[in-house]
Amino acid sequence: xxxxxxxxxxxxxxxxxxxxxxxxxxxxxxxxxxxxxxxxxxxxxxxxxxxxxxxxxxxxxxxxxxxxxxxxxxxxxxxxxxxxxxxxxxxxxxxxxxxxxxxxxxxxxxxxxxxxxxxxxxxxxxxxxxxxxxxxxxxxxxxxxxxxxxxxxxxxxxxxxxxxxxxxxxxxxxxxxxxxxxxxxxxxxxxxxxxxxxxxxxxxxxxxxxxxxxxxxxxxxxxxxxxxxxxxxxxxxxxxxxxxxx
Amino acid sequence: xxxxxxxxxxxxxxxxxxxxxxxxxxxxxxxxxxxxxxxxxxxxxxxxxxxxxxxxxxxxxxxxxxxxxxxxxxxxxxxxxxxxxxxxxxxxxxxxxxxxxxxxxxxxxxxxxxxxxxxxxxxxxxxxxxxxxxxxxxxxxxxxxxxxxxxxxxxxxxxxxxxxxxxxxxxxxxxxxxxxxxxxxxxxxxxxxxxxxxxxxxxxxxxxxxxxxxxxxxxxx
Numbered sequence: 001x002x003x004x005x006x007x008x009x010x011x012x013x014x015x016x017x018x019x020x021x022x023x024x025x026x027x028x029x030x031x032x033x034x035x036x037x038x039x040x041x042x043x044x045x046x047x048x049x050x051x052x053x054x055x056x057x058x059x060x061x062x063x064x065x066x067x068x069x070x071x072x073x074x075x076x077x078x079x080x081x082x083x084x085x086x087x088x089x090x091x092x093x094x095x096x097x098x099x100x101x102x103x104x105x106x107x108x109x110x111x112x113x114x115x116x117x118x119x120x121x122x123x124x125x126x127x128x129x130x131x132x133x134x135x136x137x138x139x140x141x142x143x144x145x146x147x148x149x150x151x152x153x154x155x156x157x158x159x160x161x162x163x164x165x166x167x168x169x170x171x172x173x174x175x176x177x178x179x180x181x182x183x184x185x186x187x188x189x190x191x192x193x194x195x196x197x198x199x200x201x202x203x204x205x206x207x208x209x210x211x212x213x214x215x216x217x218x219x220x221x222x223x224x225x226x227x228x229x230x231x232x233x234x235x236x237x238x239x240x241x242x243x244x245x246x
Numbered sequence: 247x248x249x250x251x252x253x254x255x256x257x258x259x260x261x262x263x264x265x266x267x268x269x270x271x272x273x274x275x276x277x278x279x280x281x282x283x284x285x286x287x288x289x290x291x292x293x294x295x296x297x298x299x300x301x302x303x304x305x306x307x308x309x310x311x312x313x314x315x316x317x318x319x320x321x322x323x324x325x326x327x328x329x330x331x332x333x334x335x336x337x338x339x340x341x342x343x344x345x346x347x348x349x350x351x352x353x354x355x356x357x358x359x360x361x362x363x364x365x366x367x368x369x370x371x372x373x374x375x376x377x378x379x380x381x382x383x384x385x386x387x388x389x390x391x392x393x394x395x396x397x398x399x400x401x402x403x404x405x406x407x408x409x410x411x412x413x414x415x416x417x418x419x420x421x422x423x424x425x426x427x428x429x430x431x432x433x434x435x436x437x438x439x440x441x442x443x444x445x446x447x448x449x450x451x452x453x454x455x456x457x458x459x460x461x462x463x464x465x466x467x
Contacts, residue, residue: 046369048365048368048369071368071371071372071373072371073371074368074369074370074371075370075371077369079366079369081362081365081366081369083362085360085362085363085365085366086366087363087366087367087381087385088363088385088461088464089381089384089385089388089461098370098380098381099370099371099372102372102376102380103370103371103372103376132461132462132463132464134461134462134463134464135462135463148370149369149370152370152371
Protein backbone atom coordinates (compact mmCIF):
# COMPACT_ATOMS: atom_id res chain seq x y z
CA UNK A 1 0.00 0.00 0.00
CA UNK A 2 1.29 3.38 -1.01
CA UNK A 3 0.19 6.63 0.54
CA UNK A 4 0.85 10.21 -0.56
CA UNK A 5 4.14 9.56 -2.25
CA UNK A 6 6.18 12.55 -3.36
CA UNK A 7 9.52 12.64 -5.13
CA UNK A 8 11.42 15.46 -6.82
CA UNK A 9 14.59 15.33 -8.87
CA UNK A 10 16.07 18.80 -8.66
CA UNK A 11 13.21 21.14 -9.51
CA UNK A 12 11.21 18.50 -11.35
CA UNK A 13 8.43 16.98 -9.30
CA UNK A 14 8.21 13.39 -10.51
CA UNK A 15 5.69 11.99 -8.07
CA UNK A 16 3.06 14.37 -6.82
CA UNK A 17 1.03 12.58 -4.20
CA UNK A 18 0.47 9.02 -5.34
CA UNK A 19 -1.71 6.72 -3.26
CA UNK A 20 -3.06 3.28 -3.99
CA UNK A 21 -3.21 -0.23 -2.68
CA UNK A 22 -2.50 -3.62 -4.22
CA UNK A 23 -4.52 -6.19 -2.36
CA UNK A 24 -3.16 -9.66 -1.87
CA UNK A 25 -3.53 -11.82 -4.98
CA UNK A 26 -4.56 -8.86 -7.14
CA UNK A 27 -2.96 -7.52 -10.26
CA UNK A 28 -2.78 -3.80 -10.77
CA UNK A 29 -1.50 -2.21 -13.95
CA UNK A 30 -0.15 1.30 -14.23
CA UNK A 31 -0.26 2.93 -17.62
CA UNK A 32 0.56 6.38 -18.82
CA UNK A 33 2.80 8.41 -21.12
CA UNK A 34 6.58 8.09 -20.80
CA UNK A 35 8.33 10.28 -18.28
CA UNK A 36 5.40 10.54 -15.90
CA UNK A 37 7.08 8.86 -12.95
CA UNK A 38 6.01 5.25 -13.36
CA UNK A 39 9.51 3.82 -13.07
CA UNK A 40 10.34 6.15 -10.20
CA UNK A 41 7.21 4.99 -8.44
CA UNK A 42 8.21 1.33 -8.67
CA UNK A 43 11.75 2.10 -7.57
CA UNK A 44 10.39 4.00 -4.58
CA UNK A 45 8.23 1.04 -3.61
CA UNK A 46 11.32 -1.18 -3.59
CA UNK A 47 13.20 1.61 -1.77
CA UNK A 48 15.78 1.69 -4.54
CA UNK A 49 14.97 5.37 -4.70
CA UNK A 50 14.12 7.17 -1.50
CA UNK A 51 10.85 9.05 -1.69
CA UNK A 52 10.85 12.62 -0.35
CA UNK A 53 7.69 12.05 1.60
CA UNK A 54 4.83 9.66 1.92
CA UNK A 55 4.58 6.16 3.29
CA UNK A 56 4.77 2.68 1.87
CA UNK A 57 3.61 -0.47 3.60
CA UNK A 58 4.16 -4.09 2.78
CA UNK A 59 1.31 -5.56 4.78
CA UNK A 60 2.24 -4.47 8.33
CA UNK A 61 5.80 -3.46 7.59
CA UNK A 62 6.35 0.21 6.89
CA UNK A 63 9.15 0.34 4.30
CA UNK A 64 9.59 4.07 4.67
CA UNK A 65 10.36 3.69 8.37
CA UNK A 66 14.03 4.73 8.65
CA UNK A 67 14.63 2.17 11.41
CA UNK A 68 13.95 -0.92 9.31
CA UNK A 69 16.60 -2.90 7.46
CA UNK A 70 15.85 -2.02 3.86
CA UNK A 71 17.78 -4.92 2.29
CA UNK A 72 15.86 -7.31 4.49
CA UNK A 73 12.59 -5.79 3.30
CA UNK A 74 13.61 -5.85 -0.38
CA UNK A 75 13.81 -9.63 -0.37
CA UNK A 76 10.07 -9.70 -0.03
CA UNK A 77 9.60 -7.62 -3.18
CA UNK A 78 10.41 -9.02 -6.61
CA UNK A 79 11.58 -6.44 -9.12
CA UNK A 80 11.67 -7.05 -12.87
CA UNK A 81 13.51 -4.41 -14.85
CA UNK A 82 12.90 -3.14 -18.33
CA UNK A 83 16.50 -3.96 -19.27
CA UNK A 84 16.48 -7.39 -17.51
CA UNK A 85 19.72 -6.63 -15.63
CA UNK A 86 20.84 -10.21 -15.34
CA UNK A 87 24.27 -10.60 -13.80
CA UNK A 88 26.54 -10.93 -16.83
CA UNK A 89 29.12 -13.20 -15.21
CA UNK A 90 26.66 -15.83 -14.03
CA UNK A 91 24.81 -18.52 -15.95
CA UNK A 92 21.02 -18.49 -16.05
CA UNK A 93 20.65 -20.85 -13.13
CA UNK A 94 23.31 -19.12 -11.06
CA UNK A 95 21.55 -15.81 -11.65
CA UNK A 96 18.53 -17.36 -9.99
CA UNK A 97 20.54 -19.07 -7.24
CA UNK A 98 22.62 -16.14 -6.10
CA UNK A 99 19.86 -14.39 -4.18
CA UNK A 100 19.06 -17.65 -2.43
CA UNK A 101 22.64 -18.42 -1.42
CA UNK A 102 23.86 -14.88 -0.67
CA UNK A 103 20.73 -13.27 0.71
CA UNK A 104 18.70 -16.13 2.10
CA UNK A 105 21.85 -18.12 2.98
CA UNK A 106 20.37 -21.36 1.73
CA UNK A 107 22.70 -24.30 1.10
CA UNK A 108 23.62 -24.74 -2.58
CA UNK A 109 21.63 -27.93 -3.11
CA UNK A 110 18.44 -26.41 -1.80
CA UNK A 111 19.04 -23.19 -3.72
CA UNK A 112 19.53 -25.15 -6.91
CA UNK A 113 16.32 -27.08 -6.45
CA UNK A 114 14.35 -23.86 -5.95
CA UNK A 115 16.10 -22.23 -8.91
CA UNK A 116 15.25 -25.18 -11.15
CA UNK A 117 11.62 -24.97 -10.16
CA UNK A 118 11.51 -21.22 -10.79
CA UNK A 119 13.13 -21.58 -14.20
CA UNK A 120 10.70 -24.29 -15.23
CA UNK A 121 7.84 -22.10 -14.11
CA UNK A 122 8.91 -19.41 -16.59
CA UNK A 123 9.45 -22.07 -19.29
CA UNK A 124 13.23 -21.91 -19.37
CA UNK A 125 14.23 -25.46 -20.22
CA UNK A 126 17.15 -27.39 -18.85
CA UNK A 127 19.38 -26.85 -21.89
CA UNK A 128 19.41 -23.10 -21.22
CA UNK A 129 20.29 -23.28 -17.53
CA UNK A 130 24.02 -23.18 -18.06
CA UNK A 131 23.98 -20.44 -20.69
CA UNK A 132 25.25 -16.98 -19.91
CA UNK A 133 22.95 -13.96 -20.38
CA UNK A 134 24.85 -12.96 -23.53
CA UNK A 135 23.86 -16.32 -25.04
CA UNK A 136 20.12 -15.87 -24.44
CA UNK A 137 17.47 -14.04 -26.44
CA UNK A 138 15.82 -10.98 -24.91
CA UNK A 139 12.68 -12.92 -24.04
CA UNK A 140 14.71 -15.67 -22.40
CA UNK A 141 16.70 -13.11 -20.43
CA UNK A 142 13.57 -11.46 -19.15
CA UNK A 143 12.08 -14.79 -18.16
CA UNK A 144 15.26 -15.71 -16.27
CA UNK A 145 15.04 -12.32 -14.57
CA UNK A 146 11.46 -13.10 -13.57
CA UNK A 147 12.58 -16.49 -12.24
CA UNK A 148 15.34 -14.76 -10.26
CA UNK A 149 12.81 -12.52 -8.55
CA UNK A 150 10.29 -15.32 -8.14
CA UNK A 151 12.77 -17.68 -6.46
CA UNK A 152 12.96 -15.32 -3.50
CA UNK A 153 9.26 -16.02 -2.86
CA UNK A 154 8.30 -12.35 -2.84
CA UNK A 155 5.03 -11.07 -1.42
CA UNK A 156 4.61 -8.89 -4.48
CA UNK A 157 6.16 -8.66 -7.94
CA UNK A 158 6.89 -5.29 -9.49
CA UNK A 159 7.30 -5.25 -13.27
CA UNK A 160 8.79 -2.12 -14.81
CA UNK A 161 7.84 -2.15 -18.50
CA UNK A 162 9.02 -5.75 -18.73
CA UNK A 163 8.58 -5.99 -22.49
CA UNK A 164 9.51 -2.55 -23.83
CA UNK A 165 12.98 -3.77 -24.76
CA UNK A 166 11.61 -6.75 -26.68
CA UNK A 167 10.26 -7.24 -30.18
CA UNK A 168 6.61 -8.30 -30.48
CA UNK A 169 7.27 -12.02 -30.77
CA UNK A 170 9.40 -12.16 -27.64
CA UNK A 171 6.98 -9.84 -25.89
CA UNK A 172 4.30 -12.48 -26.12
CA UNK A 173 6.32 -15.21 -24.37
CA UNK A 174 7.15 -12.87 -21.48
CA UNK A 175 3.60 -11.56 -21.08
CA UNK A 176 2.34 -15.14 -21.15
CA UNK A 177 4.57 -15.97 -18.19
CA UNK A 178 3.52 -12.90 -16.23
CA UNK A 179 -0.10 -13.75 -16.88
CA UNK A 180 0.35 -17.34 -15.70
CA UNK A 181 1.98 -16.16 -12.50
CA UNK A 182 -0.82 -13.67 -11.93
CA UNK A 183 -3.41 -16.39 -12.46
CA UNK A 184 -1.56 -18.46 -9.87
CA UNK A 185 -2.31 -15.68 -7.41
CA UNK A 186 0.94 -13.72 -7.50
CA UNK A 187 0.27 -10.22 -6.25
CA UNK A 188 1.58 -7.96 -9.00
CA UNK A 189 2.05 -4.33 -9.88
CA UNK A 190 2.80 -3.93 -13.56
CA UNK A 191 3.85 -0.91 -15.56
CA UNK A 192 3.23 -1.60 -19.23
CA UNK A 193 2.16 -0.10 -22.54
CA UNK A 194 0.59 -3.32 -23.76
CA UNK A 195 -3.11 -2.50 -23.76
CA UNK A 196 -4.34 -5.95 -24.71
CA UNK A 197 -2.26 -7.61 -22.03
CA UNK A 198 -3.34 -5.05 -19.44
CA UNK A 199 -6.99 -5.61 -20.18
CA UNK A 200 -6.58 -9.38 -19.85
CA UNK A 201 -4.53 -9.46 -16.69
CA UNK A 202 -5.47 -6.43 -14.63
CA UNK A 203 -7.96 -6.28 -11.83
CA UNK A 204 -7.58 -2.55 -12.00
CA UNK A 205 -5.80 -0.15 -14.32
CA UNK A 206 -4.43 3.10 -13.00
CA UNK A 207 -3.59 5.91 -15.39
CA UNK A 208 -0.63 7.98 -14.31
CA UNK A 209 0.02 11.36 -15.85
CA UNK A 210 2.49 13.96 -14.60
CA UNK A 211 3.19 12.24 -11.31
CA UNK A 212 -0.43 11.70 -10.37
CA UNK A 213 -2.91 8.91 -10.78
CA UNK A 214 -5.60 10.67 -12.75
CA UNK A 215 -8.02 7.83 -13.25
CA UNK A 216 -8.47 4.25 -12.17
CA UNK A 217 -10.95 1.47 -12.68
CA UNK A 218 -11.57 -1.91 -14.19
CA UNK A 219 -9.86 -2.43 -17.56
CA UNK A 220 -12.97 -2.29 -19.69
CA UNK A 221 -14.24 1.05 -18.49
CA UNK A 222 -10.78 2.60 -18.38
CA UNK A 223 -9.80 1.59 -21.89
CA UNK A 224 -13.10 1.89 -23.73
CA UNK A 225 -14.92 4.46 -21.68
CA UNK A 226 -12.48 6.71 -19.87
CA UNK A 227 -13.97 9.61 -18.00
CA UNK A 228 -11.08 11.95 -18.50
CA UNK A 229 -9.96 13.59 -21.68
CA UNK A 230 -6.25 12.98 -21.01
CA UNK A 231 -6.83 9.25 -20.54
CA UNK A 232 -8.76 9.13 -23.80
CA UNK A 233 -5.95 10.96 -25.58
CA UNK A 234 -3.36 8.62 -24.14
CA UNK A 235 -5.17 5.49 -25.30
CA UNK A 236 -5.89 6.98 -28.72
CA UNK A 237 -2.22 7.62 -29.10
CA UNK A 238 -0.91 4.19 -28.11
CA UNK A 239 -3.65 2.32 -29.98
CA UNK A 240 -2.77 4.25 -33.11
CA UNK A 241 0.87 3.35 -32.77
CA UNK A 242 -0.20 -0.26 -32.28
CA UNK A 243 -2.30 -0.14 -35.47
CA UNK A 244 0.59 1.24 -37.44
CA UNK A 245 2.84 -1.56 -36.24
CA UNK A 246 0.29 -4.11 -37.32
CA UNK B 247 89.16 -18.68 -22.24
CA UNK B 248 87.18 -15.91 -20.71
CA UNK B 249 84.03 -17.55 -21.98
CA UNK B 250 84.90 -20.72 -20.06
CA UNK B 251 85.18 -18.82 -16.80
CA UNK B 252 82.00 -16.99 -17.70
CA UNK B 253 80.00 -20.19 -18.08
CA UNK B 254 80.50 -20.75 -14.35
CA UNK B 255 78.48 -17.58 -13.81
CA UNK B 256 75.44 -18.82 -15.73
CA UNK B 257 73.74 -20.60 -12.81
CA UNK B 258 74.57 -17.54 -10.73
CA UNK B 259 72.72 -15.29 -13.15
CA UNK B 260 69.81 -17.70 -13.50
CA UNK B 261 69.39 -17.76 -9.77
CA UNK B 262 68.95 -14.00 -9.99
CA UNK B 263 65.84 -14.47 -12.07
CA UNK B 264 64.25 -16.27 -9.11
CA UNK B 265 64.93 -13.22 -6.96
CA UNK B 266 63.48 -10.99 -9.66
CA UNK B 267 60.41 -13.17 -9.86
CA UNK B 268 60.11 -12.99 -6.07
CA UNK B 269 60.17 -9.19 -6.21
CA UNK B 270 57.59 -9.15 -8.97
CA UNK B 271 55.18 -11.62 -7.38
CA UNK B 272 55.54 -9.95 -3.98
CA UNK B 273 55.01 -6.50 -5.46
CA UNK B 274 52.15 -7.59 -7.67
CA UNK B 275 50.47 -9.39 -4.76
CA UNK B 276 50.73 -6.49 -2.33
CA UNK B 277 49.74 -4.14 -5.15
CA UNK B 278 46.69 -6.27 -5.87
CA UNK B 279 45.50 -6.17 -2.27
CA UNK B 280 46.05 -2.41 -2.08
CA UNK B 281 44.66 -1.83 -5.56
CA UNK B 282 41.38 -3.67 -4.98
CA UNK B 283 40.83 -2.13 -1.55
CA UNK B 284 41.66 1.40 -2.63
CA UNK B 285 39.62 1.20 -5.81
CA UNK B 286 36.58 0.18 -3.76
CA UNK B 287 37.14 3.07 -1.36
CA UNK B 288 37.57 5.44 -4.29
CA UNK B 289 34.32 4.32 -5.86
CA UNK B 290 32.17 3.73 -2.79
CA UNK B 291 34.04 5.31 0.12
CA UNK B 292 33.65 8.56 1.96
CA UNK B 293 35.11 11.80 0.55
CA UNK B 294 37.95 12.13 3.07
CA UNK B 295 39.28 8.63 2.40
CA UNK B 296 38.92 9.23 -1.30
CA UNK B 297 41.06 12.34 -1.07
CA UNK B 298 43.71 10.50 0.92
CA UNK B 299 43.87 7.79 -1.70
CA UNK B 300 44.04 10.32 -4.51
CA UNK B 301 47.04 11.82 -2.75
CA UNK B 302 48.63 8.39 -2.37
CA UNK B 303 48.12 7.61 -6.04
CA UNK B 304 49.40 11.02 -7.04
CA UNK B 305 52.58 10.49 -5.05
CA UNK B 306 53.38 6.96 -6.19
CA UNK B 307 52.60 7.59 -9.82
CA UNK B 308 54.32 10.92 -9.88
CA UNK B 309 57.77 10.03 -8.53
CA UNK B 310 60.47 7.74 -9.93
CA UNK B 311 60.82 4.30 -8.41
CA UNK B 312 64.43 4.95 -7.54
CA UNK B 313 63.45 7.99 -5.46
CA UNK B 314 60.81 5.94 -3.66
CA UNK B 315 63.30 3.15 -2.94
CA UNK B 316 65.85 5.55 -1.45
CA UNK B 317 63.23 7.51 0.42
CA UNK B 318 61.81 4.41 2.10
CA UNK B 319 65.08 2.59 2.66
CA UNK B 320 67.19 5.44 3.94
CA UNK B 321 64.66 7.81 5.41
CA UNK B 322 61.07 6.71 6.06
CA UNK B 323 61.71 3.20 7.41
CA UNK B 324 64.63 4.27 9.65
CA UNK B 325 62.59 7.22 10.93
CA UNK B 326 59.78 4.84 11.83
CA UNK B 327 62.30 2.61 13.58
CA UNK B 328 61.69 -0.18 11.07
CA UNK B 329 64.77 -2.24 10.39
CA UNK B 330 64.09 -3.18 6.80
CA UNK B 331 66.35 -5.32 4.66
CA UNK B 332 66.92 -4.35 1.04
CA UNK B 333 64.61 -7.17 0.02
CA UNK B 334 61.69 -6.19 2.23
CA UNK B 335 62.05 -2.53 1.27
CA UNK B 336 62.09 -3.43 -2.41
CA UNK B 337 59.03 -5.65 -2.23
CA UNK B 338 57.17 -3.14 -0.08
CA UNK B 339 57.93 -0.21 -2.36
CA UNK B 340 57.15 -2.18 -5.52
CA UNK B 341 53.88 -3.22 -3.85
CA UNK B 342 52.93 0.28 -2.75
CA UNK B 343 53.75 1.64 -6.18
CA UNK B 344 51.90 -1.10 -8.02
CA UNK B 345 48.97 -0.60 -5.63
CA UNK B 346 48.67 2.97 -6.87
CA UNK B 347 48.55 1.84 -10.49
CA UNK B 348 46.33 -1.16 -9.82
CA UNK B 349 43.83 0.94 -7.85
CA UNK B 350 43.33 2.99 -11.00
CA UNK B 351 42.99 -0.14 -13.12
CA UNK B 352 40.28 -1.57 -10.86
CA UNK B 353 38.59 1.78 -10.46
CA UNK B 354 38.23 2.00 -14.22
CA UNK B 355 37.00 -1.59 -14.38
CA UNK B 356 34.37 -1.00 -11.70
CA UNK B 357 33.33 2.20 -13.43
CA UNK B 358 32.76 0.34 -16.67
CA UNK B 359 30.15 -1.96 -15.11
CA UNK B 360 26.62 -0.68 -15.66
CA UNK B 361 24.99 0.81 -12.59
CA UNK B 362 22.03 -1.46 -13.19
CA UNK B 363 24.04 -4.46 -12.01
CA UNK B 364 24.27 -2.88 -8.57
CA UNK B 365 20.60 -1.92 -8.72
CA UNK B 366 19.56 -5.49 -9.56
CA UNK B 367 21.70 -6.84 -6.71
CA UNK B 368 20.12 -4.44 -4.23
CA UNK B 369 16.66 -5.25 -5.55
CA UNK B 370 17.34 -8.89 -4.64
CA UNK B 371 17.98 -7.77 -1.08
CA UNK B 372 21.77 -7.93 -1.12
CA UNK B 373 23.70 -5.73 1.25
CA UNK B 374 26.18 -3.35 -0.37
CA UNK B 375 29.02 -5.65 0.56
CA UNK B 376 27.30 -8.73 -0.90
CA UNK B 377 26.61 -6.83 -4.09
CA UNK B 378 30.20 -5.66 -4.36
CA UNK B 379 31.79 -8.99 -3.53
CA UNK B 380 29.57 -11.28 -5.55
CA UNK B 381 28.41 -9.09 -8.43
CA UNK B 382 30.68 -6.10 -8.98
CA UNK B 383 34.14 -7.45 -8.14
CA UNK B 384 33.89 -10.73 -10.08
CA UNK B 385 33.03 -8.71 -13.17
CA UNK B 386 35.60 -5.98 -12.52
CA UNK B 387 38.40 -8.48 -12.00
CA UNK B 388 37.63 -10.14 -15.31
CA UNK B 389 37.64 -6.83 -17.11
CA UNK B 390 40.96 -5.89 -15.46
CA UNK B 391 42.93 -9.02 -16.38
CA UNK B 392 44.56 -7.63 -19.56
CA UNK B 393 45.68 -4.53 -17.70
CA UNK B 394 46.98 -6.54 -14.77
CA UNK B 395 49.00 -8.54 -17.28
CA UNK B 396 50.42 -5.27 -18.51
CA UNK B 397 51.15 -4.22 -14.93
CA UNK B 398 53.07 -7.47 -14.48
CA UNK B 399 55.32 -6.72 -17.41
CA UNK B 400 55.92 -3.18 -16.12
CA UNK B 401 56.75 -4.26 -12.58
CA UNK B 402 59.06 -7.01 -13.89
CA UNK B 403 61.18 -4.42 -15.62
CA UNK B 404 60.88 -2.01 -12.69
CA UNK B 405 62.28 -4.71 -10.44
CA UNK B 406 65.66 -4.33 -12.17
CA UNK B 407 65.97 -0.93 -10.52
CA UNK B 408 66.03 -2.61 -7.11
CA UNK B 409 69.63 -3.54 -7.88
CA UNK B 410 70.37 -0.07 -6.55
CA UNK B 411 69.73 -1.38 -3.02
CA UNK B 412 72.00 -4.37 -3.63
CA UNK B 413 69.34 -7.04 -4.00
CA UNK B 414 70.81 -10.11 -5.65
CA UNK B 415 68.29 -10.05 -8.46
CA UNK B 416 68.93 -10.64 -12.13
CA UNK B 417 70.36 -7.26 -13.01
CA UNK B 418 72.71 -7.14 -10.03
CA UNK B 419 74.10 -10.57 -10.84
CA UNK B 420 74.56 -9.73 -14.50
CA UNK B 421 76.55 -6.72 -13.45
CA UNK B 422 78.73 -8.70 -11.01
CA UNK B 423 79.36 -11.36 -13.65
CA UNK B 424 80.37 -8.66 -16.11
CA UNK B 425 82.81 -7.15 -13.63
CA UNK B 426 84.27 -10.49 -12.59
CA UNK B 427 84.83 -11.78 -16.12
CA UNK B 428 85.47 -8.57 -17.97
CA UNK B 429 82.80 -9.48 -20.48
CA UNK B 430 79.98 -6.94 -20.62
CA UNK B 431 77.99 -7.95 -23.67
CA UNK B 432 77.04 -11.52 -22.80
CA UNK B 433 75.80 -11.15 -19.20
CA UNK B 434 73.62 -8.16 -20.08
CA UNK B 435 72.39 -9.91 -23.18
CA UNK B 436 71.47 -12.95 -21.11
CA UNK B 437 69.76 -10.76 -18.53
CA UNK B 438 67.81 -9.05 -21.29
CA UNK B 439 66.80 -12.41 -22.74
CA UNK B 440 65.65 -13.68 -19.38
CA UNK B 441 63.49 -10.55 -18.93
CA UNK B 442 61.96 -11.16 -22.34
CA UNK B 443 61.24 -14.79 -21.53
CA UNK B 444 59.75 -13.92 -18.13
CA UNK B 445 57.56 -11.24 -19.73
CA UNK B 446 56.44 -13.73 -22.34
CA UNK B 447 55.64 -16.49 -19.85
CA UNK B 448 53.84 -14.09 -17.52
CA UNK B 449 51.68 -12.51 -20.18
CA UNK B 450 50.87 -15.94 -21.60
CA UNK B 451 49.80 -16.99 -18.14
CA UNK B 452 47.49 -13.98 -17.77
CA UNK B 453 46.16 -14.54 -21.24
CA UNK B 454 45.28 -18.07 -20.26
CA UNK B 455 43.40 -16.87 -17.19
CA UNK B 456 41.69 -14.28 -19.33
CA UNK B 457 40.47 -16.86 -21.82
CA UNK B 458 39.44 -19.25 -19.08
CA UNK B 459 37.54 -16.64 -17.11
CA UNK B 460 36.04 -14.85 -20.08
CA UNK B 461 32.27 -14.70 -20.08
CA UNK B 462 31.18 -16.66 -23.17
CA UNK B 463 29.89 -14.54 -26.05
CA UNK B 464 30.15 -11.30 -24.13
CA UNK B 465 31.60 -8.28 -25.83
CA UNK B 466 33.71 -6.70 -23.13
CA UNK B 467 34.37 -9.33 -20.52
